[in-house]
Amino acid sequence: MSAHRVAGRGRIDADAPLNFSFDGRAFQGRRGDTIASALLANGVRVMGRSFKYHRPRGPWGAWVDDPNAIMNVALNGVELPNCPATTTYLEEGMAARSVNAFPSARFDLKGGLDLFHRWLGAGFYYKTFMWPDWHLFEPMIRRMAGLGAVSDAVLEGYVADQLHDRCEVLVVGGGAAGLVAARSAAEAGQDVCLVEDHAECGGGVWQRAEIEGTAPADWVAAQVAAIVAAGGRVLTRATAFGVFDHRMVGIVENRAFGQAPRLRRMRAGRIVLASGALDRPVTFANNDRPGVMSVDGAGEMLARYGVLVGRRIAVVANNSAARAVLPALVQAGAEVVEVDPAAGPIRVLGAKRIRGLDQGGRRVEADTVLASGGLTPLVHLWRHAGGKLDWCDARQAFIPGRAPEGMVAVGAAAGAFDLESALEEARGVARGGAVEASVSHYHLTPLWPAPGAKGRQWIDFQHDVTLKDVELAARENYVSVEHLKRYTTLGMASDQGKTANMAGLAAMAAIQGRPIPEVGTTTFRPPFVPIPIETYHGAHRGQLWHPLKRLALEEAHRAAGAALGEYGGWLRPGWYGQGDVAQIIAEEVRMARGTAGIFDASPLGKIEVMGPDAEAFVDFVYYNTIRTLKPGHIRYGFLLSEGGAVMDDGVIARVDQDRFVISCSSSHVDGVRTHLEAWRQDGNDPDRIFIHDTTQHWATVTMTGPKAREIVGALGLEVDLSAEAFPHMRLREVVWQGGPLRIARVSFTGDVSFELSIRASRAEELWQALIAAGAPLGAGPLGLEALSIMRAEKGYLIIGKDTDGETMPHDLGFGIPRQKKTVAFIGDRSLHNAKANSTARKQLVGLRVAEGAVMLPTGAHVVEAGTQRSLGYVTSSYDSPTLDRPIALALIEDGVAQMGREVTIWHLGETRRATICGPCAFDPEGERLHA
């Protein structure tokens, strides 16, 4: 076994063994290990199979940059897919499984796919599986490609906390530069928060023998202590994954395995980016073999976990930072051979186990290959915030250029790869100084992918993109980096190309003979690391996501056996009682038509419009003329959008000269209130109009049916309820049991109805009184479902159900104000354009099916004979208990002119016949309404 643990090294707790398994085999790690470091310590290198070719893979990096070691991990019944083994801390009892490998990463049955790689290049699927139909092949391909599988089990209690937070200075990264920047700012009296994604601060410091004359452990502890002592905060296992508008930084905080990570939305006054830099791969043949690792990754494995990744190590590096890591490896017992990448093309020998390197026929024996193509600053957050990048020739890297407002980069993230200068600069910057990054001691020899090179040279390990794929893309003219990315999927995997993007764009630059900065980078988008969707979701579910409005009478409805459901954002009774639901609803309709029904109409809008300009205002916002309405009278009308479409319908009552109550649809109250407020404040004198939404202040109980008058009469109100004294569309205000009661004679059923509105706190008294008065006559509660049928029997429409976004009032049979209203109103001009004047408009009509036929499906299309073109559709359809036959409403092109015509109805491949009729199927003369 080449990789092994070195006693006495690393930050792990050697006395705390943790048992775990990988692909069914039992292993032991230590507290402080990641799954990857624990496996390496056990000599396991093959940790997964690649996405497309099923090549054996081991870790390349030691932290977030690793594209290869991805696992499904289970612990205590919780299984999570696609956990990066290099960032998942080991816990006792974990069972890890390699993904995209069967039966295990070591012996993968689909490993043979790799033999067909010649035919599996970029765009292979698009080109090959076009005929006869991609969808035929897709399921099989999806099964063969891809990474982890999601467990079917529901994770109980997997709910992410979400916090809102703020600080003056947010320092991203707890390495040397981040620590001293945070300390300086905190000691200067600023409110500082430092986030570090490892469990322990320190960054690259752990790889050093000493720092500023102190042992790394003492130095790191001293910095953290000083930050805390100065009032700063240090959050570990916390990753700043994105910068959003106005310097809101998304921070994901990992907790114990199986607990949803916490989301902290940090509003930072200033952001100090100290996110460090990544070691980038070198592109040579078979550079994806398990055992080919980054130099920095090997340094981290030793420094943090006490794992020496190999015994005989060949190093392919082009820079001074990589060379600085090597003495520690030698000191830990490794034999290190440097191979000059400039001396000729390199090929890795061996498959699951590395045997060495071949360079131009010269063979270098090795069990491990470490590579470093230079450091790439981690500038993701810089770019999220809109900062610019400059190309630096000396570093061969993009480094932060023009800064976004309130953001500064320090340390390796700023290109200061030399520790001493990074520290000095970070201290200065934290106190408000400018960045003066110097290249200092860091130097490298440019080393980029060489087009035309032999062998399979990996660019993107996680998505299996090779140099040949980039060359193919260039030949097919996908030369823009954004096109290259999408054609080859380079950089699109869960690691988002942390190791792949630079190599990919450098390859494209080399192929085209252009400088790298001219080719440019793809867009950096959040999140920087993969984050469970749950983290964004948090507690926003059910009532906390979409809180239902609750009725004052909810308890009374429950007591009456109501089946409560959501109707337009309210929890309302659908019907009462248990059993055959259709039967119950039909019975409720028959009861209301026969004697009377009582229903809770409280959600109906009650928006008051008051003031000296109220009359002119409602006349302007309504399609119908309202100024002629007398106090105590009620009128039905429409609110339109400026585009002329019907936005809402309902009645408006004039309480007195300067006071109106708009009774809009239950589900439109918020929208109508906002609409009215906008017009009140913009275009009118807001001092002369006042709008007040009293919907929730009043509860409304409606008594409807032939016995409604008798039942309401039993309340002993001081008002003459007779049809002559109190006709349809009138409003009366009375006192009942010492409090105000509003009675409106309006009807949504076509029967005599009294809408009684009372202070919400007294709703129960009114409800019980009406129930008690109605019971002896056989009247009882009526649910929303029965009400929907009754209104459809009358052809009364529901906006948004029986209308669509193009419906204008004259399509609904209300054409008079369009012709006659003389004052301006919202939407007026739109009612006279070519489209509004067209004869092909969809109009509201009824549909009648033949004797004995079943009801039409809602949503079925009325189609033109021959062409099958849709002429409209069924908007409402019910079995009418009153008429004992199906009824339907529909929007049909030029429908009103076609009364009596038989039309074809199409629905899901089936064809029916129906006859166009008037929308009102019951009591068209309205005798019952005025009885």
Add this chain to the structure above:
Amino acid sequence: MQIFPCPFCGPRDEREFHFAGELGKTRPDTRDGVSDADWARYLHEQRNEKGHVREVWMHMPCSELFVLERDSVSMAVIGSSPLRGAAE
């Protein structure tokens, strides 16, 4: 997520606000023979400027319209003032 300053309630999260329109759009007098083209311009044409913009927004919790000046590129907020008495 942006922070907008409501002139009445102070700085609040962007989720509390609704965009109402660009500042300076006047409803044509519809009693005065508005042409199809003018009406269409009123309904649909937006300046959609890049950079410094002046817009009307509503702060939903207080229902007040106000003028928000901001930069449509950098998302920087320049200032806000009540709609009442706003200059065109």
